[in-house]
Amino acid sequence: MKRALLLVWASLLRLLPRANAATASNPWDPFISSPAARHVQPVAVHASSGHVTITTAEHGHPHLSMAPGDQVSFDFGVEVGGWISLNANASAGTPQFSLAFAESPSFVRSISDDTGAVPTQDYDKALNVSLPRGPNFYVLPRERFRGGFRFLTICAFEPVTISNVTCEIGFAPGVGNLRDYSGHFYTPDDNFLVRTWYAGAYTVQTNIAPQDTGRFLPQVKPGWAYNASLGVAAPILVDGAKRDRAVWPGDLGIQGTTAFLAFGADGLVAFGNSLDTSFYYQNKTTGRFPFAGPDTASFRSGSQSDTYHAWTLIAMYNYAIYTGDSAWLALHWSNITRGIDFILAALDNSHGLHNQTAPNDWGRQGGGGYNSALNALDYHALVSFAGLPSTWTSNTILLSQGAQWAAAAGRLKSSYNALLWSSQDSLYRDNQSTILTPQDGNALALLYNLTNSPGQASSLSAALTRFWSPIGPITPELPDTISPFVTGLEVLAHFSAAQPSRAIELMRLTWSHLLDSPLMTGSTLAEGITANGSLYYRGNAGYNHDAAYTSLSHGWSSGPTQALSFRVAGLEIVGWRKWRFRPFPGSLKTVQSGFDSPLGAFEVAWTVSGNANGSFNFEATLTTPIGTTGLVQLPWVCEGVFMNGELVKETVTQRGGRQKLTAVSCLYF
Numbered sequence: 001m002k003r004a005l006l007l008v009w010a011s012l013l014r015l016l017p018r019a020n021a022a023t024a025s026n027p028w029d030p031f032i033s034s035p036a037a038r039h040v041q042p043v044a045v046h047a048s049s050g051h052v053t054i055t056t057a058e059h060g061h062p063h064l065s066m067a068p069g070d071q072v073s074f075d076f077g078v079e080v081g082g083w084i085s086l087n088a089n090a091s092a093g094t095p096q097f098s099l100a101f102a103e104s105p106s107f108v109r110s111i112s113d114d115t116g117a118v119p120t121q122d123y124d125k126a127l128n129v130s131l132p133r134g135p136n137f138y139v140l141p142r143e144r145f146r147g148g149f150r151f152l153t154i155c156a157f158e159p160v161t162i163s164n165v166t167c168e169i170g171f172a173p174g175v176g177n178l179r180d181y182s183g184h185f186y187t188p189d190d191n192f193l194v195r196t197w198y199a200g201a202y203t204v205q206t207n208i209a210p211q212d213t214g215r216f217l218p219q220v221k222p223g224w225a226y227n228a229s230l231g232v233a234a235p236i237l238v239d240g241a242k243r244d245r246a247v248w249p250g251d252l253g254i255q256g257t258t259a260f261l262a263f264g265a266d267g268l269v270a271f272g273n274s275l276d277t278s279f280y281y282q283n284k285t286t287g288r289f290p291f292a293g294p295d296t297a298s299f300r301s302g303s304q305s306d307t308y309h310a311w312t313l314i315a316m317y318n319y320a321i322y323t324g325d326s327a328w329l330a331l332h333w334s335n336i337t338r339g340i341d342f343i344l345a346a347l348d349n350s351h352g353l354h355n356q357t358a359p360n361d362w363g364r365q366g367g368g369g370y371n372s373a374l375n376a377l378d379y380h381a382l383v384s385f386a387g388l389p390s391t392w393t394s395n396t397i398l399l400s401q402g403a404q405w406a407a408a409a410g411r412l413k414s415s416y417n418a419l420l421w422s423s424q425d426s427l428y429r430d431n432q433s434t435i436l437t438p439q440d441g442n443a444l445a446l447l448y449n450l451t452n453s454p455g456q457a458s459s460l461s462a463a464l465t466r467f468w469s470p471i472g473p474i475t476p477e478l479p480d481t482i483s484p485f486v487t488g489l490e491v492l493a494h495f496s497a498a499q500p501s502r503a504i505e506l507m508r509l510t511w512s513h514l515l516d517s518p519l520m521t522g523s524t525l526a527e528g529i530t531a532n533g534s535l536y537y538r539g540n541a542g543y544n545h546d547a548a549y550t551s552l553s554h555g556w557s558s559g560p561t562q563a564l565s566f567r568v569a570g571l572e573i574v575g576w577r578k579w580r581f582r583p584f585p586g587s588l589k590t591v592q593s594g595f596d597s598p599l600g601a602f603e604v605a606w607t608v609s610g611n612a613n614g615s616f617n618f619e620a621t622l623t624t625p626i627g628t629t630g631l632v633q634l635p636w637v638c639e640g641v642f643m644n645g646e647l648v649k650e651t652v653t654q655r656g657g658r659q660k661l662t663a664v665s666c667l668y669f
């Protein structure tokens, strides 16, 4: 009965015009944390101390009468970011009060979260506000932008009354309705998965930055200024809401995809502006892409990274296939080629592997030598772009280039297995001269198909669970750390080994902590945690035991959003105007998912129903853009598979359009 209703509802929904998506009530609406308006007010008083009188003013919003020493902390309910405004009736003495901003409930206090990693935790302090005597409408100065917070603490130094506390949301500028996502993911069978998808989406939305909201360098102390240019165009996708507020290529490898899946064209614009920034700062001599965007100390000091160079290319490839934009590709092809040439030049004569000499990375320790993560990233960049030329152009120079890149990738893969695979551990080593088996290199090797057989992939997937703790994998390459960035890659990788249950189990371990720990915002995903779940991420590795520095809204932690759309729901863009439908239901019975691309809309809705003899039936409606082709690849054996009523095989090539797929009496093999 329930399923029948849902099916009817699902088919009705598809008939609704796109513009109604925001106003129609969708079952996933309650999972969206985005504010309903640009100007939002706190939802609660989180804490207060002293003699403050809090009354309810017009429209039910609080009115504070504060005496010197009084303190009130407001809760906006979810992560927000932007500029505060308020009405204050001030006395003669100045400053009358201060403002402090915090993401985590554990740092709600009279000073702000730290955006400079120092153990004393007080670079930012609080912003003192000095107003003329009498009634004022106060607006935070533009350069005092705060990109990510949930709590605002007001401390009074002089008698003052305060009302109409409002945050003008700064992120996703130009978007009319912040809740009008063009993509969706929903299942009535598992709220946790839907929450995780939407937390990833909202996290990335808070990372879509308006122009000139990067950290001013050298960093202002005490205080803060976020008025620096982030790149060559805006809005732009940055790594985190509170900090660093900069373009970072590893992050783009995950968050660019989330931005596309959740926000379609709006997400692609921000993603594309970040990539344009990388093109602009590409080294003209070497072809190397920058480690980070211009408003970082890493950029200014000329720090370079071999892995982030490869991530830049991977993000560019993703952007190219999500848009299917040949003009973009043609415009940037010579820059991309120079970037690939940088990798080719780095592959040595003896093994065709990249000796990592610029080991700056996502924060991990070690690195160097024939690093497994680096070479897996290089491999994926090479095979991906090698696969493009023949499909978007018939230019013969480009075609022979592609063949050369594919050959280099083939040699790399063969040496990779010969030198790095440890059959004793069923894992790849970090390089040829260590016994350390990393999470990052292994997750990437599995995800990007460095393995030679399904058997090897399966044993690698199983071996990765050795790192798991009750809240996720503790990375061998960075002690005391759980990295949602690397763990998101591992989640994706387990699907490559056809291990959906393991992937979902891992998602549950780490992301339920990220969503539900009382340390978190409850709406966005933190950049990292320690093995015990605390915010002392990278305490010994750059963050100086400064838990208030850790970003609680970091797009690189949104890997599950992609895993749920592309792997669980199963509809993924995998090449130039090419998609694949390969669902992994696990224990789910009903799933629907969709996303908008410049090629057209991609949508899927499916149901699984069990038969008494243990087999199951599967029914899907699949919509893909005209002009695309795809591979339907059911990971089961079935007694019959029907495409629009016609008998087909479990694996079948399809043209774009709307298709109805029915598979009867299927079994996992």
Ligand SMILES: *[C@@H]1O[C@H](CO)[C@@H](O)[C@H](O)[C@H]1NC(C)=O
Binding pocket: 089, 090, 134, 135
């Ligand atoms: C502002 O405060 C002063 C001193 O308490 C009071 O006389 C005045 O009426 C207040 N003005 C408003 C608009 O509330």
Ligand SMILES: *[C@@H]1O[C@H](CO)[C@@H](O)[C@H](O)[C@H]1NC(C)=O
Binding pocket: 094, 095, 098, 125, 126, 128, 157, 222
């Ligand atoms: C803000 O004002 C208070 C009260 O006058 C003062 O103690 C504090 O040092 C000031 N903070 C800054 C950062 O100027």
Ligand SMILES: *[C@@H]1O[C@H](CO)[C@@H](O)[C@H](O)[C@H]1NC(C)=O
Binding pocket: 039, 085, 086, 087, 137, 164, 166
């Ligand atoms: C309350 O704040 C909003 C948003 O900043 C502003 O537009 C409005 O004018 C303020 N209300 C009053 C009474 O000043």
Ligand SMILES: *[C@@H]1O[C@H](CO)[C@@H](O)[C@H](O)[C@H]1NC(C)=O
Binding pocket: 143, 216, 220, 225, 227, 228
């Ligand atoms: C940004 O803020 C800093 C610190 O307040 C200031 O020195 C600088 O001039 C500002 N830059 C711009 C472009 O406004």
Ligand SMILES: *[C@@H]1O[C@H](CO)[C@@H](O)[C@H](O)[C@H]1NC(C)=O
Binding pocket: 283, 284, 285, 286
């Ligand atoms: C480009 O790379 C070369 C070689 O590493 C280096 O000497 C040069 O400074 C770089 N150029 C820029 C603009 O960073």
Ligand SMILES: *[C@@H]1O[C@H](CO)[C@@H](O)[C@H](O)[C@H]1NC(C)=O
Binding pocket: 276, 279, 280, 282, 283, 284, 285, 287, 334, 335, 338
């Ligand atoms: C890459 O593209 C930019 C323009 O976006 C250009 O200024 C730059 O010279 C190019 N770099 C290389 C190495 O082609």
Ligand SMILES: *[C@@H]1O[C@H](CO)[C@@H](O)[C@H](O)[C@H]1NC(C)=O
Binding pocket: 348, 355, 356, 357, 369
């Ligand atoms: C890798 O590069 C380092 C630093 O240049 C060098 O010492 C080492 O011998 C190289 N290793 C290999 C295998 O080429």
Ligand SMILES: *[C@@H]1O[C@H](CO)[C@@H](O)[C@H](O)[C@H]1NC(C)=O
Binding pocket: 365, 366, 367, 368, 369, 430, 431, 432, 433, 434, 436
């Ligand atoms: C190999 O990896 C380990 C662990 O990351 C690292 O400590 C070591 O320096 C690397 N070896 C080389 C030759 O770079």
Ligand SMILES: *[C@@H]1O[C@H](CO)[C@@H](O)[C@H](O)[C@H]1NC(C)=O
Binding pocket: 449, 451, 452, 453
């Ligand atoms: C992965 O690699 C294997 C063995 O090298 C190859 O047969 C297979 O086609 C590859 N899979 C994909 C999806 O490229």
Ligand SMILES: *[C@@H]1O[C@H](CO)[C@@H](O)[C@H](O)[C@H]1NC(C)=O
Binding pocket: 480, 530, 531, 532, 533, 534, 536, 539
């Ligand atoms: C959790 O780990 C951090 C970093 O190792 C440590 O500083 C903190 O004391 C630990 N917290 C608890 C409750 O054990």
Ligand SMILES: *[C@@H]1O[C@H](CO)[C@@H](O)[C@H](O)[C@H]1NC(C)=O
Binding pocket: 611, 612, 613, 614, 615, 639, 664, 665
């Ligand atoms: C299992 O049950 C389904 C539905 O009743 C039926 O179509 C199918 O033939 C059965 N399979 C076997 C192996 O008996």
